[in-house]
Amino acid sequence: MKEKQEYQDQVEGRNSVLELLESGKDINKIYVQAGEKHGSIYKIIAMAKERKVLINEIDKNKMQQMAQTDNYQGVIALVPPFEYVSVEEILEEAKEKKEDPFLILLDGIEDVHNLGSIIRTAETAGVHGIVIPKRRAASVNSTVNKVSAGAVEHMKIARVNNLNETIKYLKEEGLWICGTDMDTKQYYYEQDLTRTNCTCYW
Numbered sequence: 001m002k003e004k005q006e007y008q009d010q011v012e013g014r015n016s017v018l019e020l021l022e023s024g025k026d027i028n029k030i031y032v033q034a035g036e037k038h039g040s041i042y043k044i045i046a047m048a049k050e051r052k053v054l055i056n057e058i059d060k061n062k063m064q065q066m067a068q069t070d071n072y073q074g075v076i077a078l079v080p081p082f083e084y085v086s087v088e089e090i091l092e093e094a095k096e097k098k099e100d101p102f103l104i105l106l107d108g109i110e111d112v113h114n115l116g117s118i119i120r121t122a123e124t125a126g127v128h129g130i131v132i133p134k135r136r137a138a139s140v141n142s143t144v145n146k147v148s149a150g151a152v153e154h155m156k157i158a159r160v161n162n163l164n165e166t167i168k169y170l171k172e173e174g175l176w177i178c179g180t181d182m183d184t185k186q187y188y189y190e191q192d193l194t195r196t197n198c199t200c201y202w
Contacts, residue, residue, distance in 0.1 A: 009081050010142045011150075012072040014040045019150025020077055021047040028078040029054045033063045036074030044075055068142045082140040085156045087166060090129030091173065093156055097128075101175055105131045107163055112138045116147025123151035131158045131166055 011020050018040065020027060030048050032041060034057050048055050066076055087103075094101040104122050109115050115138040122130055138144065139159070145152050160166045167177055 009079050010066070010068065011077040011079055011145050012067060012069050012075070012142050013146050014044065014073045014075055016145050016150045017044055017075050017077045018047070019153050020079065020145075021051065021053075023150075023153040025153060026080050027051070027053045028080065029056060031056050031058055031063065031066065031076045031078070033057075033074035034059050041075060069146050071146070082152075082157075084140075084159045085129070087129075087131060087158045087160065087169065090131075090156050090158060094128045099128070101173075102127050103129050103131060103170070103175070105163055105166065106137065107133065108137065110136065110138050112141060112143045113147050114138070115140075116144040116152070119144065119148040119155050119157075120151045123148075123155050127155070129156035129158060131160055131163070133163055134159045134161055 011017055017030065021044065027048075030044070030053055032045065032055060037045070045055060063072065063074070063076065090103060091101050102125075104118070104127050106115070106118065109118065109132065115132075119130060132139070140152055140157060148155075171177065
């Protein structure tokens with residue numbers, strides 16, 4: 001059996017590819033499965049042509065060899081490596097929006113499905129950016145993109161060497177640090193965090 005070829009920088013699934021196209025980010029190429037030109041695939045192809053993105057139609061076997069997830073839905077986009085940002089850029093994003101900075105710091109999140117789910121929730125909660133450690137932690141890949149339902153394309157994510165040092169820096173910038181606990185009976189959406197800058201440390 002032929003070994004499955006790995007593409008580390010790709011986005012899979014119709015909703016995720018649509019989000020990618022709408023985000024305006026660079027796309028190297030889009031692969032569409034032969035015979036899948038229906039439904040939202042039409043919209044993907046139309047948007048790709050408008051943006052002058054190369055589209056390749058290939059058979060199901062080749063698509064399955066490329067896919068990193070089981071539910072690629074007949075479309076895969078190859079993209080440049082995910083562009084992480086600095087913590088300073090996240091704070092600048094909040095400043096430009098004239099909003100109090102709202103960041104999430106993740107420690108020990110090793111499962112890419114959990115990371116994708118957190119990014120999806122963070123995007124809907126109005127978070128300006130997410131900070132993850134470079135070591136012993138999940139990084140952004142095609143599975144994260146898929147689970148986040150494309151939200152990763154709209155979320156600034158920073159990777160840092162030391163979370164403790166980052167926390168100290170954020171405190172110096174005037175942010176408050178709020179810890180979270182799995183067993184809590186208080187939820188973030190029930191808390192009034194509008195009176196001060198707040199960083200949630202998960």
